[in-house]
Each structure stands twice: as structure tokens, then as C-alpha cells.
Amino acid sequence: MMLKVSKISATYGEGTVLRDVSLDVIKGRVTCLIGRNGAGKTTTAKAIMGLVATSGTSIKIDDKEVLNTPIYERARSGIGYVPQGRDIFPELTVKENLLLGLEAKNGKGLIPDYLFDVFPILKTFLNRKGGDLSGGQQQQLAIARVLVSEPKVLILDEPTEGIQPSIIKDIGRVIKSLKDDIAILIIEQYLEFVLDIADYCYVLENGRIEIEGETGVLDKDRLQAIMAL
Ligand SMILES: Nc1ncnc2c1ncn2[C@@H]1O[C@H](COP(=O)(O)OP(=O)(O)OP(=O)(O)O)[C@@H](O)[C@H]1O
Ligand SMILES: [Mg+2]
Structure with missing residues (x-):
């Protein structure tokens, strides 16, 4: 099971806020997308869900191309999305x-x-x-x-935002326990949490992926510097 995003760009009106973003979200590992305020993290999630004007090569769920399909089609293809903020009734x-x-x-x-x-x-x-x-x-x-x-693919946008540490631990535990069954993409700014749960990280800066790699091999000081600015 995987979600494969290839070279997508996204625009709001006149402005391009994502450029050539590629991501592999694979079952068996927790993938994190990190970056500072305004880097384009939420826009990436919206592009995957079909909520913002998107161009590019492809967005595939396994072998199914969803780039030019409507929102409901993507949800029906098995993407579960929890937007940033409190999305409940x-x-x-x-x-x-x-x-x-x-x-x-x-x-x-x-x-x-x-x-x-x-x-x-x-x-x-x-x-x-x-x-x-x-x-x-x-x-x-x-x-x-x-x-x-x-869902077959789970996307959580800043699940730890405004949450107390004990609940963050619970959320982290759930995510880890699900990774062998669901392809998981976590969007986060809380670096300590990311380093605890992520197997693979992508770092967004100004709408581009500037760094990616397995969490274990990434330069933690560099990550900290990027996120702290
Ligand atoms: N509806 C919109 N119309 C125009 N510009 C937008 C819109 N939504 C976001 N932007 C701009 O796109 C850029 C990326 O925003 P985005 O919400 O993807 O950032 P983010 O990385 O999720 O930030 P945060 O950590 O604050 O949630 C920002 O410069 C933002 O101002
Ligand atoms: Mg956001």
C-alpha cells in the first residue's frame, strides 16, 4: 500500500506555494512532513485531497491515478484526512x-x-x-x-497542536501501532514528537522539499536550526 506524490505544484489565485513536491508514503513506516509556519505543509495535504488547484506529474494510490479526480473519489480510494484544527461536528x-x-x-x-x-x-x-x-x-x-x-492512507495535519504531553504520547503510540496496516503521513512542526515517531522525514521550505531521509541518518542540528527559525 502506498501513496506516491510526484512533482506536484499548487497555487492559490496567482501565487504558487508548492513547487515540484514528491513524497512516498509507504505502509510499514511512519512518514513525516515537517517545516515552519507557512512552508506549505497544509497545502500539500490539500493538494493530495484535491482541495487546492494542483498541477504536476501524478498522485497515485497504489496503481490508481487520482491527480485529476474530484475530492470524493480520493476519499473513496481510501485516503483518511484529519485537517489542521478541530474537525468534528x-x-x-x-x-x-x-x-x-x-x-x-x-x-x-x-x-x-x-x-x-x-x-x-x-x-x-x-x-x-x-x-x-x-x-x-x-x-x-x-x-x-x-x-x-x-483508511488505507492516513494523513494527520499537526495532530499535536495545542495538545498536552500525555495525550501526545497516546497519539504517538496509536500512530506507531498502525503503521504496518496503514500508509501514514504526519504533518508536524513539533520536532521532538517527529523524531520519536518518524521512520522517514521530508523537510519543506518555501514550498519545496529541501531535505529528506531516514530519521536516523538526518542531521538533527540542521533540522533543529530549520525548525527554530
Ligand atoms: N487560501 C489561501 N489563499 C492564499 N494563500 C494561502 C491560502 N492558504 C495558504 N496560503 C499561503 O500559502 C503558504 C503555505 O501555507 P500552508 O497553510 O500550506 O502552510 P503550513 O506549512 O501548513 O503552515 P502552518 O505551520 O502555519 O500550518 C503560506 O504563505 C500561506 O499564506
Ligand atoms: Mg498548516
Whole structure:
């Protein structure tokens, strides 16, 4: 299972914000895309999902070309996407939010129990409105909801943003436990977290991939310098 992005560029109106970005997101390893504010990380996720004007060579899910297909087609091809921020339905309960994840895969099946083991707060607040959860709890709900749909490719945009350390650890544990079943792309700025979970990293600067490599061999001082500026 893999998502292969080849030389894509993206524009908002007149401005090109991504240039020739190529990424391999492969099952069996956690792939991270890092970069400072405004580097183009979210735009990369939006380009993969079809949410921004994109040109380039290809975006493939296994052998299927999705570059010029509409958003729903990409979702149907198995990409699960948790956007930056709190992407839940505030007026629906936790349970209803999770059931929407089932809708994404024909409404069949059950909410898997392991999600309540890793995110026990969701079980506690099953009947509470999503909008009444804390920001961190909403993030856990957003991740759980997309996992309910059993995606083949999982894209999380800044899952640790505004989240306390113990929950960040839980999220890291879930990601690692899923990497043999799902091709995972994590978009992050929190370097310590990235160095803990990533097997392979891409570094975006001004819309281009400037550095890439296995986490173990990357120059940590250079990464720190790029991210700290
Ligand atoms: N809808 C938009 N219209 C015009 N320009 C945009 C739009 N969204 C983002 N941009 C610009 O594109 C560039 C990349 O933005 P993007 O959101 O991809 O950055 P990011 O790496 O996700 O940053 P952050 O870490 O702050 O989330 C920025 O210069 C931003 O101002
Ligand atoms: Mg962003």
C-alpha cells in the first residue's frame, strides 16, 4: 500500500506555494512532513485531497491515478484526512461523530474497541456533544473518527497542536501501532514528537522539499536550526 506524490505544484489565485513536491508514503513506516509556519505543509495535504488547484506529474494510490479526480473519489480510494484544527461536528455527540466514520465506509460494521482503549475519554464522554469537549479531546475524536473508516492512507495535519504531553504520547503510540496496516503521513512542526515517531522525514521550505531521509541518518542540528527559525 502506498501513496506516491510526484512533482506536484499548487497555487492559490496567482501565487504558487508548492513547487515540484514528491513524497512516498509507504505502509510499514511512519512518514513525516515537517517545516515552519507557512512552508506549505497544509497545502500539500490539500493538494493530495484535491482541495487546492494542483498541477504536476501524478498522485497515485497504489496503481490508481487520482491527480485529476474530484475530492470524493480520493476519499473513496481510501485516503483518511484529519485537517489542521478541530474537525468534528460540535452539535453531534461523540458517538454520532464516530458513527459518521462508519458512514464513510458504507455504514457497516462497529466502532472498533481498540479506539476506546487508546482514547478512553471518548468512551467516558460518548453521549456528550463534540463541541463541549476540550480542544485536545476534540483532536482525539477527529483522529478516532477517521480511523473508524479504516483508511488505507492516513494523513494527520499537526495532530499535536495545542495538545498536552500525555495525550501526545497516546497519539504517538496509536500512530506507531498502525503503521504496518496503514500508509501514514504526519504533518508536524513539533520536532521532538517527529523524531520519536518518524521512520522517514521530508523537510519543506518555501514550498519545496529541501531535505529528506531516514530519521536516523538526518542531521538533527540542521533540522533543529530549520525548525527554530
Ligand atoms: N487560501 C489561501 N489563499 C492564499 N494563500 C494561502 C491560502 N492558504 C495558504 N496560503 C499561503 O500559502 C503558504 C503555505 O501555507 P500552508 O497553510 O500550506 O502552510 P503550513 O506549512 O501548513 O503552515 P502552518 O505551520 O502555519 O500550518 C503560506 O504563505 C500561506 O499564506
Ligand atoms: Mg498548516
